[in-house]
Amino acid sequence: MELLKTDTDKATILIRLVVGIVFVSEGLQKFIWAELRGAGRFERIGIPFPEFNGYFVGGMEVLCGLLILAGFMTRYAAVPLIIIMLTALFTTKLPILLGTGFWGFSLRELEHYGLLSALHESRNDLAMLAGSIFLFIKGGGYWSVDLRRFGTYQSG
Template structure:
């Protein structure tokens, strides 16, 4: 669980975490458009349950990513979340007739730009960790200091 990467990683953490945090909150603020109503419209069974679960995961894990706490662990459910979003909403647009009136690869690429950016941002965070400016780094540094103090009285 190394957290000694570049402090610039905070830019990716903020971009990815704040998007997920915002999207999760909006599922509860606008349930008909972005929460259970949308999940029902695209054919997800138990739409209320899954929309609420999705919102909670996006809020909780998005917040963890923003502050850099359990960053790699928080990235995993968000990777599942964004992968399902791409499969359930964006890949449909490749079918004849598209989805929501958009057709073909370029329409799908346009609509999925944020999803793909989030996917790659999460892969980056999983790979590199949260960076030096994170709670993970602070906790790791405190643990190392405590171990060093205990072994060198």
């Protein structure tokens, strides 16, 4: 039950709003434009079982994004999002860094490859990863269901 508790930081709502809105939006797009953002994209990247994984990842993004927006089970909701972001970085940005595809993951065509291109292309992924890790550490904050239902933890 300790993982359901949170601190009373009021600024956490800003991170929850950004992370929640981005993941809900991205998840919905995997259903609405499956060829562009979901199964079709997953197939082009080289992710196995693209149809299943496209809808599974999209569903997890919507569900966990909504939980984070509500501040309900925030830490638990952050875990799948962290895994999704690490997977995205590994499968799509690492090939850009290396300048070549590997293990069946394809390299998309860009003007430049290497560190600067990989950092540029991964800015959203890194921001969402950092936001999700932040929420895993802190919990939902002051304006959250977690605080109302489960209370606060003692920090430090």
